[in-house]
Amino acid sequence: MTSSGSSSYNSFAGLDPADIHDCVPVVLYATNATYFAWKMYFSLLFRENNLVDHVDGSVDSRATVRDSEWTAIDATLTRWFFTTISKDLFHTVVTMDDQSIDDYCRRLKLLVDELRDIGAKVDDDLLLSTLIAGLNEDFGNATSNLSLIPEPSFPKFVAYLRLEERRMKGVKERVQHHALAAGTSRGAPPPAAPPAPAPHHQPAP
Structure with a gap:
């Protein structure tokens, strides 16, 4: 073709x-x-x-x-x-690192708007491909699902990635909870008993 x-x-x-x-x-x-x-x-x-x-x-x-x-x-x-x-500009454009989806997408959109303001054409396809390229490895499965979104657009991608971020956060919290529960059930020492109260002595008459 x-x-x-x-x-x-x-x-x-x-x-x-x-x-x-x-x-x-x-x-x-x-x-x-x-x-x-x-x-x-x-x-x-x-x-x-x-x-x-x-x-x-x-x-x-x-x-x-x-x-x-x-x-x-x-x-x-x-x-x-x-x-x-x-390198600084590369990391600004491409790398998500530990940013939230909202922060990452906001920075990317701001950069695109600045480029357009000085006459640089950044079409939607380039914006979307740059967005996908910069996602960190935690979103590896999400990137393949983005290609299935009908009539793709930046707002649609952001909305989907927010949901995915929330889902992954929930999964992580459940895993941590189960790991803590499993550690307790495997013979973790019981909590220490509170100290016995000191004997109360009556004053001598």
């Missing part, structure tokens, strides 16, 4: 995907003015290799999900982005 805008696309035209730093010789930081240079290098790279329709939102990613070549190129583009941004 090829998109209507990619009838001649040729898998990077011989470009080695590992040579991204030769093609984009700048690193994007959140704290300096490298964004426009970074964006320009990528814009040229996409046009030179007929990859624009992978990033401009003109192709519905759901229509290409079974096209192995298309998805492989998408994965390479994502890797290019991740390897040309600073």
